[in-house]
Amino acid sequence: xxxxxIAVVIGSLRKDSLNRKFAHExxxxxxxxxAFEIVEIGELALYNQDLEExxxxxxxxxxxxxxxxxxxxxxxxxxxxxxxxxxxxxxNAIDVGSRPYGSSVWSGKxxxxxxxxxxxxxxxxxxxxxxxxxxxxTCRCCSSRKPISAAPPTCSDRxxx
Amino acid sequence: xxxxxIAVVIGSLRKDSLNRKFAHExxxxxxxxxAFEIVEIGELALYNQDLEExxxxxxxxxxxxxxxxxxxxxxxxxxxxxxxxxxxxxxNAIDVGSRPYGSSVWSGKxxxxxxxxxxxxxxxxxxxxxxxxxxxxTCRCCSSRKPISAAPPTCSDRxxx
Numbered sequence: 001x002x003x004x005x006i007a008v009v010i011g012s013l014r015k016d017s018l019n020r021k022f023a024h025e026x027x028x029x030x031x032x033x034x035a036f037e038i039v040e041i042g043e044l045a046l047y048n049q050d051l052e053e054x055x056x057x058x059x060x061x062x063x064x065x066x067x068x069x070x071x072x073x074x075x076x077x078x079x080x081x082x083x084x085x086x087x088x089x090x091x092n093a094i095d096v097g098s099r100p101y102g103s104s105v106w107s108g109k110x111x112x113x114x115x116x117x118x119x120x121x122x123x124x125x126x127x128x129x130x131x132x133x134x135x136x137x138t139c140r141c142c143s144s145r146k147p148i149s150a151a152p153p154t155c156s157d158r159x160x161x
Numbered sequence: 162x163x164x165x166x167i168a169v170v171i172g173s174l175r176k177d178s179l180n181r182k183f184a185h186e187x188x189x190x191x192x193x194x195x196a197f198e199i200v201e202i203g204e205l206a207l208y209n210q211d212l213e214e215x216x217x218x219x220x221x222x223x224x225x226x227x228x229x230x231x232x233x234x235x236x237x238x239x240x241x242x243x244x245x246x247x248x249x250x251x252x253n254a255i256d257v258g259s260r261p262y263g264s265s266v267w268s269g270k271x272x273x274x275x276x277x278x279x280x281x282x283x284x285x286x287x288x289x290x291x292x293x294x295x296x297x298x299t300c301r302c303c304s305s306r307k308p309i310s311a312a313p314p315t316c317s318d319r320x321x322x
Contacts, residue, residue, distance in 0.1 A: 013209035042207060046250045047243070048174035082208070085246065088253035089207045095249045 003035040007072040011079025011090035013042045019078040019116045026076075026114075036076070039068050047095040062096050066105045069097055074110035080117055164196040168233040172240025172251035174203045180239040180277045187237075187275075197237070200229050202254040213261065223257050227266045230258055235271035241278055 008027065010020045027036040043061045045051065052058035069075065079090050086094075098104040169188065171181045188197040204222045206212065213219035230236065240251050247255075259265040 013207065014211050042209065044207075046174065046203060046205075046207070046253060047248065048203065048250070050175050082256050083252075083259055085252065087208065088249055088256045089209070091244075091246065091252040092207060092249035095243050098244055 001033070003033055004073040005071065006034055006036050007039045007069055007075045008036050009039055009041060009075060009077050009079075009090065009093060011077065011087045013087075013089050017080070018118065019080050019114075022114070022116050023076075023078040026078075037068075037072070039065065041065065041089050041093040044089075044092055044096050047092055047099070049099070052100065065093065066097055069105040069109070072109075074112075075106075077111065077113045079113065079115055081115060162194070164194055165234040166232065167195055167197050168200045168230055168236045169197050170200055170202060170236060170238050170240075170251065170254060172238065172248045174248075174250050178241070179279070180241050180275075183275070183277045184237075184239040187239075198229075198233070200226065202226065202250050205250075205253055205257050208253055208256040208260070210260070226254065227258055230266040230270070233270075235273075236267075238272065238274045240274065240276050242276060 008023050010017065010023055012019055014020070023038065027038075030036050044065055045059045045061065050056065052062070077090070079086050082088065085091070094106070097106050169184050171178065171184055173180055175181070184199065188199075191197050205226055206220045206222065211217065213223070238251070240247050243249065246252070255267070258267050
């Protein structure tokens, strides 16, 4: 059976992001049945409906991102918490992917959310918000159970570049 | 007494945004004691801590935005709801304004949130989220009471440009 294609979307754009490092650790542990591919979101223009309406052509980065999400079997989000919610780059990716109206690439897509933080409960807001508000209403999201580890694992630096 | 300076931050970048139109209607009704000024957020680069750390100079648009918020006596947000939360441009403005760590321009700033939607309850999520999660923990936010009008008022087109 062909491996399931899983998009990995990382909420922080920071090069040394703990969530990015952890994403790479998880990817390295993946069984042959899962083919992870990181889908970057830093080049997506801020969502503005005007950019693809009334004859305007959607930014290429939007079109490319939407197609990549359409093409996968599921999505795994790794994200920190910024101001009691997901970081703006991830919120932007969510908004871009959800439009045009009626054509959301998230609809029915299996998804799960992992949040890492140096703080003991620093990642609880994104998982709560995504699971309860957005993700559960669009994606087929994983359980909303939130195991919180008191300390993040030590990640190697294989992903720092 | 000098008029209080109030920054108006509009969550949607859409030219014909209902919230933008309503913001202009409110501005037109302002008493002399209030001096509203729209602070645009569409030119802010997606928040990435790397852009202002380790010798990097913060994008000029970030610095300008932060200074404008610092200079006002309060902030009035007008925002629609995107995917059960605030639109990504507004989340980005919140994130940009909140950094660098310990220097948030929102800290202690009086603020209020207005959300307009063609749907009867379409704006309830941003006001709920902002009031309960972010704004109340940083700004001195207005009451979380949420009067919901079943139909938005008719706005003039004075603000459509």
